[in-house]
Amino acid sequence: MIDPVLLRADPEAVKRSERARGNDEAVVDQALSADAARRSALTEFERLRAEQNEFGKRVKAASKDDKPALIAEAQQLAAAVKAADARAKEAEAEFERVAGKIQNLIVDGVPAGGEENFVTLREVGDLPTFDFEPRDHLELGELLGAIDMERGAKVSGSRFYFLRGVGARLELALMSLALDRALAHGFVPLITPTLVKPEIMRGTGFLGEHAAEVYHLSEDDLFLTGTSEVALAGYHSDEIIDLQAGPLRYAGWSTCYRREAGSHGKDTRGILRVHQFNKLEMFVYADPKDAEAEHDRLVGWQEEMLQALGLHYRVIDVAAGDLGSSAARKFDIEAWVPTQDAYRELTSTSNCTTYQSRRLATRHRGESGKTEPVATLNGTLATTRWIVALLETHQQADGSVRVPEALQAYLGGLSVLTPVAPAQKA
Structure with a gap:
């Protein structure tokens, strides 16, 4: 508020x-x-x-x-x-x-306008090139026996999937690498609830313009979260927290659920936009005066992950009309997806200033000794969608995929993912 x-x-x-x-x-x-x-x-x-x-x-x-x-x-x-x-x-x-209809006050310097009015801050890494016709991530995933969309649809409907074999291992490797890096930066890991009360969902700003994207269990009056940000924002609701030693940083590992009602076209192929996925989310409670510096730190940690995975990406300053109600500023990091000849969002990190904490009554004692709202910030450190860019960027002519060195230890030393025989995929 x-x-x-x-x-x-x-x-x-x-x-x-x-x-x-x-x-x-x-x-x-x-x-x-x-x-x-x-x-x-x-x-x-x-x-x-x-x-x-x-x-x-x-x-x-x-x-x-x-x-x-x-x-x-x-x-x-x-x-x-x-x-x-x-x-x-x-x-x-x-x-x-x-x-409550007034959205968070934007930070000075945020571009005005809508989705197309973002400002590119930097592009990092080499654009992947191939001397063969590259396959898209779904074709690669099927060759590797890693992604099964057909059985996902059979069991749960469209835009559900199974990650199997090396696909399941790859996701766990990504999440584990991200968790280790979060721990190194002082984050406390949490496995969060994925069902939350209406007041928590409302307090984070997810029941406004994006309410149609949220799954609601009407009989229990609980909401399935589309990000662990929601549960993490509620973690210290109605509390006075101590920020004397610096920000409180949490890394929330959870399954996430989104309707993705408006996506279409190439977005619906494979695992780019799906109804269920896993994510490791950074969430920070900070003194408001430190929020912008903390926002930059979150972006830096996200970039370290993407660079370790050998992905070409750009960082954009999202325009005001595309921020969502809670964010005062948001930086997206978009990786290059070769078969789409386009950048696609892999991470977002938002500075929500005191907007969420006012709604959720999360406070700290300021320099005057009086209680004041805290700033909240969030940012993705790994999620299922990253597999799309990883497979397409590191593919080879025979359908195999090179494993970035940073992930190899989490995959038992595997350096290359190789296609499997048809019988193994059945």
């Missing part, structure tokens, strides 16, 4: 952010009006409650003869206090409803 103090102090900054995102800035004035009504209702409630407290003293000190009339008056005052309390709570709920 937007900082109400900032909303009152600098509504023009909030309007600029909404305009950059392509949103209707009228919601800012609506929120200001709701805030004024909320504060007025609260002031009236507090005035009447103070009057009630003072009147209570008069009743106690009154004579036996005067008390009946004063008690009747006190009852009327109690009813007025109760009504004022109800109005104050109603006004608070209305402010939260309206202010």
Whole structure:
């Protein structure tokens, strides 16, 4: 949620952010009006409650003869206090409803515009080239006996799959390499719940414009998470945490679920956009003043992973209209997928400033000693989709795939993945 103090102090900054995102800035004035009504209702409630407290003293000190009339008056005052309390709570709920429509204030320097208005910050690594016609990741996965889409569809429907044999091992190798690197950078590993309560899903901002992508178990009123970011953001909800020694860093390993309702074309072939996948997510609680520097560190750790895997990639600064409600800034890293002749997103890392922590009541003690909202940040360190770029980048003419040196120890020393006989794939 937007900082109400900032909303009152600098509504023009909030309007600029909404305009950059392509949103209707009228919601800012609506929120200001709701805030004024909320504060007025609260002031009236507090005035009447103070009057009630003072009147209570008069009743106690009154004579036996005067008390009946004063008690009747006190009852009327109690009813007025109760009504004022109800109005104050109603006004608070209305402010939260309206202010909740305002998306996080973007960080200075974020490009304005929509999906196509990103800014490329850098391109890293050699563009893969071949002296043969490269196969796409699904064809390679089938040759290696690593990916089985047909049986995935038979068991669960379209865009489900089995990773089998070396495919299953490859995913575990990727995740294990990422976990080891996260541990080296001081992250605490967590295997997170994949079902969360509505208030946690809502608090992270995933029940807004992307609600259609989320699976909901209506009988239990629980949501399947599309990233462990959700559970990790809820981990310290309603808590005051200690950041004196620096940021709290967690690495969440989980299965993730997404409807992917809007994807089509090449996205639906193979395992690029699927309904279920595994992911290791970095999540950080930090002092807000350190958030931008921490954001850069997360990107750096992601780049180290991609470089170790020998992938050609670019880092982009995502435009405001493509950020999602919680992110104040987001950097995507997109790897080159040879058969698509295009970059495809492998990682995102977002600085959500205090937007999520205000909703989830996660605080720390600032320099003044008062409790203040923390900043939250998140970023992918490995996920199933990376197999797409790995197979296509490191393929050889015979359908075999070279294993990057960084992964070999996690695959029992394998340096090359080789096609398997038809009987082994059946």
